[in-house]
Amino acid sequence: MKYSFAERVNLMQSSAIREILKVTEQPEMISFAGGLPAPELFPLEEMREAFNHVLSSDASVLQYSTTEGYLPLREYIQQRMQDKGISTTPGNILITNGSQQALDLLAKLLINPGDVVLVEKPSYLGALQVFRSYQPQFMDIPTDDEGIQVAALEQAIKEHKPKFIYLTPTFKNPTGVTLSSERRRAVAKIVQENEVLLIEDDPYGELRFYGEPVPPIKSYDETGWVVYLSTFSKTIAPGLRLGWVVADEELMKKLVLAKQGTDLHTGTLVQRAAYYYLTNYNVSDHVQRICLEYGRRRDVMLKEMAECFPSSVSCTKPQGGMFLWVTLPEHLDSVKLLTRAIEEKVAYVPGAPFYSKDACFNTLRLNYSNSTPDKIKSGIRRLAKIF
Numbered sequence: 189m190k191y192s193f194a195e196r197v198n199l200m201q202s203s204a205i206r207e208i209l210k211v212t213e214q215p216e217m218i219s220f221a222g223g224l225p226a227p228e229l230f231p232l233e234e235m236r237e238a239f240n241h242v243l244s245s246d247a248s249v250l251q252y253s254t255t256e257g258y259l260p261l262r263e264y265i266q267q268r269m270q271d272k273g274i275s276t277t278p279g280n281i282l283i284t285n286g287s288q289q290a291l292d293l294l295a296k297l298l299i300n301p302g303d304v305v306l307v308e309k310p311s312y313l314g315a316l317q318v319f320r321s322y323q324p325q326f327m328d329i330p331t332d333d334e335g336i337q338v339a340a341l342e343q344a345i346k347e348h349k350p351k352f353i354y355l356t357p358t359f360k361n362p363t364g365v366t367l368s369s370e371r372r373r374a375v376a377k378i379v380q381e382n383e384v385l386l387i388e389d390d391p392y393g394e395l396r397f398y399g400e401p402v403p404p405i406k407s408y409d410e411t412g413w414v415v416y417l418s419t420f421s422k423t424i425a426p427g428l429r430l431g432w433v434v435a436d437e438e439l440m441k442k443l444v445l446a447k448q449g450t451d452l453h454t455g456t457l458v459q460r461a462a463y464y465y466l467t468n469y470n471v472s473d474h475v476q477r478i479c480l481e482y483g484r485r486r487d488v489m490l491k492e493m494a495e496c497f498p499s500s501v502s503c504t505k506p507q508g509g510m511f512l513w514v515t516l517p518e519h520l521d522s523v524k525l526l527t528r529a530i531e532e533k534v535a536y537v538p539g540a541p542f543y544s545k546d547a548c549f550n551t552l553r554l555n556y557s558n559s560t561p562d563k564i565k566s567g568i569r570r571l572a573k574i575f
Contacts, residue, residue, distance in 0.1 A: 195323075214533070218567035221535040223361060223510055224558040229478050230425045231465065238465040242457065249460050255448050257283025257432070258459040264466055265432055272393075273407030274416060276434050282443050283454045287391055287419040287431035291318045293446045294352075294387060294415065297439075299324050303351040306344055308336050310513075310542035310551070312361045312389065315354055324351070326544035333504070335360070335367030338374045345382050352385040357405060359392040359509025362542045362553040366507060369402045376408035386414045391431075394423050394475050396508035397483030412436035420462060422510070423475050428458050482510065488561040489554065489568060496572035503554075510557040513539070515550060516575065522552040525574055534570040 242249045256262065262278040269276050284290045291314070299305065301323035307316065309328035316326075327344055330337050335357055344350070355375070357367035367375070379386045388405045406416040412435075419431035433443060447453070465471075486506065493503060493514075504513045514536075516522060522538040529535060539551025556564060 216533045217530075217535060218533060218559060218563050218570070219535045220554040220556070220559065220567060221537050222558060223555055225422055225426060225510070226478075226481065226557055229481060231469070231474055234465055234469050235425070235461065238461040238468070239457070241464055242460040249457050251456060253453050253456040253459070255282075255444050255453045257281070257454060258456070258463060261459050261463040261466075262432075264463060269416075269434060273403045274434060280434055280436060280440055282433045282435070282440060282447065283459060284431045284433060284447070285451065285454050286421060286426070286429045287389060287417040287433075288314055288318070289429075289447075289450070290417045290431055290433045291315050291387075291389070293433075293443055293450065295319050295322045296446055297442050298351050298385070300351075304348045306341065306348070306350045306353040307544055308355060308360070309544075309546075310362055310539060310548075311354065311544065312356050313537075313541050315356075315389065316542075316544055319354070320544075328544055328546065331363070331365065333365060335365055335371055336375070338371050338378070341375065342378050342382075345378065345384055350384060352387055353379065354387045354389065355405070356389045356391075358390055358402065359395060359506055359511075361392070361509070362511055362537070362539070363513035364504045364506025364509050364511045365513075366402065367405075372402065372405045373408050376405050376414065379413045380409070380411050383413065387417065388414055389417045391417075391419045391422055392509040393418070395479055395482060395510065397479050397486065399507040406434065412439075415439065423471070423478070424462065424465065428462060430454065430458060430462055479508070482508075482557050485556045485559065485561060485564060486512070488564045489556045492565050492568040493572075496569055498572075498575055501575055511553050511555055514552045514554060515548075516552070518550050520575070521549045523549060528574050529571060532570040532574060534567045536571070 259278060261283060262281045265281050266276055266278050295318050299319065299322035303324045304327055305319055305324040306327050306329055308331050327348055329341050329344055336355060357372065359366055386405065390404060404416060406414045416434040417431065420428055435443060490505060500517045502515045506512055523540055526538055537553045539553060540547035540549050559567065
């Protein structure tokens with residue numbers, strides 16, 4: 189080998205989703221694989237106006253800026269957090285290049301090789317990919333239709349004394365399941381009593397189609413043991429790469445240092461343009477349009493699956509977000525079936541990469557946000573033939 193890489197490089201794995209997305213560029217391919225928003229719903233004209241406006245203001249929009257992020261944008265996020273029951277200050281908010289960067293910064297600060305990290309079973313593939321490169325020991329916590337099982341979580345904390353817990357409690361990637369309010373309150377109490385850090389990743393919380401909103405776990409946090417992450421990727425556009433972290437003062441100081449060493453700061457122009465858009469347009473109406481359309485597409489997918497899939501195939505029925513989770517009969521392997529699916533010009537993500545260990549090969553994730561209803565119907569029928 190030409191280069192002498194660090195040991196952690198051997199643990200870096202290519203994202204299964206990114207590899208599958210290469211295949212989906214084929215003509216006539218219907219893709220349920222990527223976690224992609226619908227591009228036809230992007231606020232293109234509004235963002236064009238926002239960039240034009242800030243570029244015509246003064247040269248500072250192209251200048252270096254503070255690591256913490258554009259202060260008016262952080263003040264806007266502070267108000268959004270307040271609306272969700274999270275009491276914070278702009279000083280406890282860090283703007284990041286998507287919430288994915290926040291995961292990497294936290295992993296860099298917290299994980300020593302061999303540290304125990306608790307994750308849901310299954311869990312977000314992108315987080316597992318980040319954490320794995322810092323060489324932790326993963327412990328899987330079982331989940332059900334109401335999210336993570338609280339008794340199992342508490343037992344794992346007492347037995348393994350983890351460095352932190354990672355949860356996506358609202359419209360979880362990959363299953364679409366939402367942690368119930370009762371369990372959120374219980375989880376917050378457990379992490380505070382045991383003084384263990386919880387990372388609450390909430391990229392999909394705004395995308396609710398049905399049911400009543402549930403408060404973030406962070407809203408129950410009284411002692412700073414919950415770190416909250418979110419992003420504008422799902423409500424404005426992922427290409428902006430704008431996310432944020434809410435953390436207490438001690439952790440925030442270290443996060444700022446880690447980000448300084450990574451990229452100095454998130455792009456000034458993008459932050460200023462996003463702030464202009466958020467404060468000069470009706471963002472609530474825009475998000476409502478997204479929710480209405482995604483809800484329609486989810487309904488089309490579920491209806492088509494109910495009519496076409498074998499009765500031995502089951503799935504989750506999310507109240508929001510971008511994904512649902514399919515469980516096949518145990519003798520079927522979704523990894524092997526993917527080759528046949530691609531031959532039929534339809535793609536999905538096998539469930540196996542979403543497990544830190546002991547993968548369930550008879551599972552898969554379907555994305556409904558990025559396909560039109562007609563394509564959803566056609567793609568589900570193609571999968572039904574295979575299953």
